[in-house]
Amino acid sequence: MVQTVLFNNEIVSRKEVKIDLEDRGYQFGDGIYEVIGVYNTKTFKMAEHLKRLERSAKELRITLGNILEGLEANLEKLIALNGINDGIVYVQVSRGVAPRAHQFSQLEALPVVIAYTREMERPIEIQEKGVNCLLTEDIRWLRCDVKTLNLLGSVLAKQKAIDNSCYESILHRENVVTEGTATNVFIIKNQIVYTHPADNFILNGITRSTVIDLCKEEGIKVVEEKFDKQQLLQADEGFLTGTFIDIVPINKIEETVLGKGEPGRITEYLQRKFNRLIN
Structure with missing residues (x-):
């Protein structure tokens, strides 16, 4: 089956898509993106993802215009056309095409939108x-709260984890733990859940927010405050969150084992609650 993708406002064959060599997303990483989970053909918290996309655009001064109109419907159509049962839909908006210069072009560049699915x-x-x-x-920049295409710091940290037979790199600025390369980090100590506050040093993940809401609903104390490497290593439990x-x-x-070196009781409880949401 030939994969169909979204290119600007049209759903076309992937082979038909041509990106200009002076697209600012390609040359500067000047753009934004979202990855939305698909479970049993249904998207999870699409509205929240698109709201964050809109916020990211505002922070980078990318004018979306009417891009968001019909975007959700087009993404749902892509999922159906490509027969996605479980997987993701990726959507990206670059500032557009303009003669290469660091400053924004005085010419009005139209944002370029692409989206595709993956089973x-x-x-x-x-x-x-x-x-x-x-x-x-x-080592990333200081606006990690904006979901931009500038991911080289995360790429290098993720590869370092893989090279050391690990799943993820947990990042820290000096001694303060921030997040993973593509995940948020939670620890549990004395039955209290801790995670870094949603400031400019982390991305406020949709799954992160969902887990915090679940904790509050279930009467589990959750604290959004900074914690250091020592607190991380001395945690009773820990877990990562992320789309899909x-x-x-x-x-x-x-070399440090967390708790008993296996999924902890509160972590497993939250997993069960989360699974009920997506199912």
Whole structure:
């Protein structure tokens, strides 16, 4: 089956898409994106993702105009046309095409929109068994709250984790733990859940927010405050959150075993609650 994609406001064959060599997304990473989970053909929290896309555009001064009109319907159509049962839909907006210069072009560049789908198996094994992680210095820019195409810091940290037989790099600025390369980080100590506050040092993940809401609904105390590497390594439990990986327990960080080195009781409880939402 030939994959169909969204290119600007048209759904076309992937082979028909041509991106200009002076697209600012290609040359500067000057653009934004979202990844939306699909479970049993249904998207999860599409509205929240598109709201964050709109916020990211505003922060980068990208004028969306009427781009958001009909976008949700087009993404749902893509999922159906490509026969996606479980997986993701990726949507990206670049500032557009203009002669290469760091400053914005005086010519009115029209944003370029692309979106595509990918069928994926749910990562049940790592959700049930947990993962090992690496500690890595956070070298990214200071606006991690904006979901931009500038991902090289995360790319290098993720590859470092893979090179060391780990699933994820947990990032820290000096001694303060921020997040993972593509995940948010939670720890549990004395039955209290902690995660870094949603400021400019992390992306306020949709799954992150969902887990915080679940904690509050279930009477689990959750605290959004900074914690350091020592607190991380001394946690009773830990887990990562992210689109489509959902909630993944942390068993070990480098040579330090968290808790009993297996998914903890509160982590598993939150997993069950999250699974009810997506199912």
